[in-house]
Amino acid sequence: MSEVMDARDEAPQYVLPMVVRLEKVEPPGFTDALETAARAVLMILAAERSTGEGVWAEAMEAWQDARIRKVVRRARGGEWRKATELPGITVTGATAEVRVYPPIPLDGWPKELLKLQVSGTSLEDPEPPSEPDLTEPVLWLNPELEMSAGKAMAQCGHAAQLAWFDLSDEARKLWRESDFVLSVRTPSAAHWATLLASGLPVVQDAGFTEIDPGSYTVIADHPVLRG
Secondary structure (H helix, E strand, C coil): CCHHHHHHHHCCCEEEEEEEECCCCCCCCHHHHHHHHHHHHHHHHHCHHHCCCCCCHHHHHHHHHCCCEEEEEEECHHHHHHHHCCCCEEEECCCCEEEECCCEECCCCCHHHHCCCCCCCCCCCCCCCCCCCCCCCEEEECCCCCCCHHHHHHHHHHHHHHHHHHCCHHHHHHHHHCCCCCEEECCCHHHHHHHHCCCCCEEECCCCCCCCCCCEEEEEECHHHCC
């Protein structure tokens, strides 16, 4: 392991909390939840509160200096209402609502979020997703991996963040002005192999939960980053 990686491991560890609204009646669609989570990560990265002298800037910097961990929990009813009272940003998709919060220490979860369940979230699409618009960013899920909805949401957030890191200021501005339009899809095994060899940003999971360390989970296919 490199000295750079050791330094990241030794730094204080932060996590970016996200909460998906999951009511018993009419839960969000799987793909829409993933897309909304990815947009939520981009929203907090681009927020004025997260940069410069913003109130979240110090926490965002500490989080990005270490491992960029994200944890997605779920809430309904009164739990969701309490979760929305904490400082953060709520992002709404076609069927999904996701609230993202400024990073916190691994052991510093607010009581309103600490009691929320984190594992086993299962969602389905009401109908198969349409073909993606390749003139817009697409996050491609590894077709050979099985992940819970919460895990997949976090991984899509990672991929969106990697794309954001690689974009110029002008490209970021244009993406922000589009309200961070993107889609999430699962390619064929052959297409995944092609994408993996393309040099596009790819998430390699640390293996803290669900899947093996080093697994490639999501590829961020932003048009600006294509070779």
